Amino acid sequence: xxxxxxxxxxxxxxxxxxxxxxxxxxxxxxxxxxxxxxxxxxxxxxxxxxxxxxxxxxxxxxxxxxxxxxxxxxxxxx
Numbered sequence: 001x002x003x004x005x006x007x008x009x010x011x012x013x014x015x016x017x018x019x020x021x022x023x024x025x026x027x028x029x030x031x032x033x034x035x036x037x038x039x040x041x042x043x044x045x046x047x048x049x050x051x052x053x054x055x056x057x058x059x060x061x062x063x064x065x066x067x068x069x070x071x072x073x074x075x076x077x078x
Contacts, residue, residue, distance in 0.1 A: 001059045002036055010048050014038060 006014070014035075021033040042048045060071040 001061070004035070004039065010039075010042070013042060013047060017042075 017038050018033055025031045039048070039050070043050060058074075060074055061067055062071055
């Protein structure tokens with residue numbers, strides 16, 4: 001799971017990239033602009049730097065309705 005804390009300068013750079021993405025892919029309703037990928041590109045270009053903070057905590061995803069039962073079981077174990 002990714003959780004980003006971004007400064008204003010980085011958000012402005014991402015806004016420009018998003019606008020370019022929308023113009024380039026106008027009419028394509030299935031393509032996605034992926035935040036981790038765009039952040040990775042900015043890092044590779046040395047346009048931004050980031051710090052990685054690690055944790056031993058576990059996360060529980062609720063992406064799909066069928067995930068609910070599994071998450072409820074995990075939460076009830078605690």
